[in-house]
Amino acid sequence: VPRDAPAAGTSQFVVVANRLPVDRVQNDDDSSGWALSPGGLVTALIPVMKDHGGTWVGWVGSADEHIEPFTFDGYGIMPVDLSAQEFNEYYEGMSNATFWPLYHDCVEHPEYHREWWDSYMEVNQRFATAAAEVAAPGATVWVQDYQLQNVPALLRQMRPDLKIRFFLHIPFPPSELFMQLPWRYQVISGLLGSDQIGFQDPGSARNFAHLVRRLAGMRTQGDRIFSPDGRVILARAYPISIDAQEILDLSRTPQARAEAEQLREDLGNPDKIFLGVDRLDYTKGLRHRVRAFGELFTSGQLDPMRNVYLQIATPTREGVARYQVLRSIIDEMVGRINSSVGRIGRSPIEYRHASYPKMALAAMYRAADVMVVTPLRDGMNLVAKEYVASHDSDAGALVLSEFAGASLELKQAYMVNPYDLNGMKNQLLRAAGDTHANHVRRMRSMRKQVFRHDIDAWANSFLTDLGTERPV
Ligand code: ADQ
Numbered sequence: 001v002p003r004d005a006p007a008a009g010t011s012q013f014v015v016v017a018n019r020l021p022v023d024r025v026q027n028d029d030d031s032s033g034w035a036l037s038p039g040g041l042v043t044a045l046i047p048v049m050k051d052h053g054g055t056w057v058g059w060v061g062s063a064d065e066h067i068e069p070f071t072f073d074g075y076g077i078m079p080v081d082l083s084a085q086e087f088n089e090y091y092e093g094m095s096n097a098t099f100w101p102l103y104h105d106c107v108e109h110p111e112y113h114r115e116w117w118d119s120y121m122e123v124n125q126r127f128a129t130a131a132a133e134v135a136a137p138g139a140t141v142w143v144q145d146y147q148l149q150n151v152p153a154l155l156r157q158m159r160p161d162l163k164i165r166f167f168l169h170i171p172f173p174p175s176e177l178f179m180q181l182p183w184r185y186q187v188i189s190g191l192l193g194s195d196q197i198g199f200q201d202p203g204s205a206r207n208f209a210h211l212v213r214r215l216a217g218m219r220t221q222g223d224r225i226f227s228p229d230g231r232v233i234l235a236r237a238y239p240i241s242i243d244a245q246e247i248l249d250l251s252r253t254p255q256a257r258a259e260a261e262q263l264r265e266d267l268g269n270p271d272k273i274f275l276g277v278d279r280l281d282y283t284k285g286l287r288h289r290v291r292a293f294g295e296l297f298t299s300g301q302l303d304p305m306r307n308v309y310l311q312i313a314t315p316t317r318e319g320v321a322r323y324q325v326l327r328s329i330i331d332e333m334v335g336r337i338n339s340s341v342g343r344i345g346r347s348p349i350e351y352r353h354a355s356y357p358k359m360a361l362a363a364m365y366r367a368a369d370v371m372v373v374t375p376l377r378d379g380m381n382l383v384a385k386e387y388v389a390s391h392d393s394d395a396g397a398l399v400l401s402e403f404a405g406a407s408l409e410l411k412q413a414y415m416v417n418p419y420d421l422n423g424m425k426n427q428l429l430r431a432a433g434d435t436h437a438n439h440v441r442r443m444r445s446m447r448k449q450v451f452r453h454d455i456d457a458w459a460n461s462f463l464t465d466l467g468t469e470r471p472v
Pocket of ligand 1: 361
């Protein structure tokens with residue numbers, strides 16, 4: 001154990017997440033070090049970690065590698081190892097080919113494999129053991145997301161003294177779908193090891209409470225669940241958010257302004273820039289969206305000479321078969337549309353399969369006249385909030401799927417049902433053609449919402465919400 005490893009059993013605040021908050025970086029002298037990985041959750045929780053002598057338990061991101069615990073910037077890092085086989089079975093399999101589609105309304109078929117489940121439980125046990133090792137007596141442990149749903153119960157078995165909280169970043173499905181899961185009872189029992197279970201929206205919390213009554217036979221009242229061992233478990237919605245001020249500051253920098261202008265010019269100074277920014281995931285509704293734009297450009301309702309649809313698709317889960325198929329489908333759709341409308345040197349759809357630095361994203365948000373966020377199902381969708389936060393005086397319009405959690409907060413968006421192609425096409429035209437005054441009015445009210453309910457407000461409301469219990 002290296003000298004600066006966090007001492008066992010001393011952390012008052014422990015975060016358990018699939019991934020660690022740090023990425024390995026190569027230093028100038030060719031040695032390697034660690035840097036904070038960008039992301040809302042990390043930004044929100046690091047101050048709490050520092051204040052409370054916290055430790056983050058997570059996987060380093062590469063398989064078959066062992067890393068000793070270490071201290072980073074004043075808090076502990078406790079790596080959990082995964083073998084290549086566990087990466088396939090626990091991560092790409094059970095997490096991303098079973099839970100992910102099942103929890104997103106089965107927009108793709110979930111696969112059920114017993115070996116995946118065994119691996120999932122084994123890895124969950126490893127995360128729980130690591131958390132049990134670092135947590136001080138009575139500490140708060142905050143477990144994140146669908147990869148670790150059994151950690152709460154496994155942890156409680158070892159450490160009943162801990163305050164265990166859980167947050168699910170994706171939707172919790174209706175019982176009609178959840179009941180397919182061969183391990184449905186185990187998953188519910190796993191979650192019920194928590195003292196508090198957070199969801200993105202009230203519908204998810206209700207779905208969960210319904211299942212708890214049905215599968216575990218427990219009594220519930222509003223957002224309280226009464227467990228036979230005498231515990232009262234809180235299960236309710238805490239919609240996640242972004243660091244709105246940081247995004248706004250970034251979008252106001254001279255560099256972001258300059259990049260935004262350059263982008264507009266590179267796109268041929270179109271009348272309107274429509275923008276999509278998503279991980280290349282089948283839940284994000286890309287097929288439906290590209291199809292809608294294809295029809296609008298082909299029919300001339302959107303003039304392909306004067307409008308551009310810029311779609312950024314972040315590479316993701318490239319080892320999972322469904323994602324490879326989706327990539328080919330989108331490549332083909334975009335190619336077909338661009339080869340039949342527009343002209344040489346002018347493509348109506350600009351499609352990039354790549355990651356971008358935050359600054360470049362800020363510039364794109366700034367340049368976009370219409371932001372298009374049309375998932376088939378999405379827990380929240382931070383891109384929608386980022387777009388709103390980066391528009392101050394200039395207006396801009398947000399087209400938003402009613403199946404994104406964000407639609408419950410951003411009520412002034414141009415709302416669409418992405419399955420209704422004609423409806424979506426109409427809303428795209430309406431958003432683009434609306435008056436400046438309407439854009440300003442809608443944006444103002446959405447900005448108020450996003451700035452009032454930012455990521456700090458989210459973390460605070462979650463961590464202080466145990467009724468009479470002490471915070472953190
Ligand atoms: P995701 O499905 O990943 O998150 P989202 O909420 O949109 O979706 O967050 C994506 C993040 O990645 C955004 O902050 C965005 O700026 C960034 N990003 C996207 N494309 C990028 C690119 N090409 N380059 C760089 N950055 C890029 C899951 C759930 C969501 C929920 C979040 C948080 O599926 O519903 O909102 O967790 O709880």
